[in-house]
Amino acid sequence: MTALTLPPMPRLIVEPAVRNALEEDLGRAGDITSDYVVPENTRAQARIAARATGVVSGLDAARAAFRMVDPDLLIGIEKRDGDLIEPGDAICHLDGKARSILTGERVALNFLGHMSGIASAAKSMTDLISHTKAKVTCTRKTTPGLRAFEKHAVRSGGGANHRFGLDDGLLIKDNHIAVAGGVTAAITAARSQAGHMVKIECEVDTLDQLREALDAGAEAILLDNMSPDMLAEAVAINAGRATLEASGGITSDTIKAVAESGVDLISVGWLTHSAPSLDLGLDIDFGD
Structure with a gap:
């Protein structure tokens, strides 16, 4: 089949x-x-x-x-x-x-x-959330030299690919935010130099950071280590403005509740580093 x-x-x-x-x-x-x-x-x-x-x-x-x-x-x-x-x-x-x-x-x-x-492994995870709109995606946690192969494998199982490297996607992580001086400062700096075809994704740990990232114009937001209830609240705050990605230790036992929160993407690092x-x-x- x-x-x-x-x-x-x-x-x-x-x-x-x-x-x-x-x-x-x-x-x-x-x-x-x-x-x-x-x-x-x-x-x-x-x-x-x-x-x-x-x-x-x-x-x-x-x-x-x-x-x-x-x-x-x-x-x-x-x-x-x-x-x-x-x-x-x-x-x-x-x-x-x-x-x-x-x-x-x-x-x-x-x-x-x-x-x-x-x-x-990718298929097993996608099957668990097939009743939702969410997609399973991989990360950059790959075997050195084999990233293209492992990301192809994720697609073979029905999953989606996140960025392939540091050069094809702009993702502002917590350490970038710390160095830049805050969420707004990091997003503003990125937008001042990014090309018109480059979307900006920003990682947030709190709902206040989510609101700040939305106000600063982030087109995608990574919701890190949030509970399903907090994710559902984030979805309500977002109201469709940005693509929402849930991340952080998601397993086959937790992915269903995460997907049912209404997020768009669920990134799962172990698909490529531990399957x-x-x-x-x-x-x-x-x-x-």
């Missing part, structure tokens, strides 16, 4: 990261186990299959890993990023040199398992 359709990840992003992972794994001498144990011309067929229920993500990276190891490998994709899978479901099939399949296996599974785990990998495996069948 396909939950949604996502465009492929850009090769310019995928290939350098996958190449680095292969170089890390192969080191200076290559896959000496496969080279010493498996005859060079032995061919095999294999499949990557689910061993747990979840959502697929990371097929672009897995395919790149196998193709970099051996461009002649035949790769048959059975699922797409965003597909729901059950134990035993085939995700892709491989046909070619056994050595090549074995050499690319771990890097491919590392990307697939990690990204599918994030996608599965467990989805259990996937490669089963190989040696041919002639």
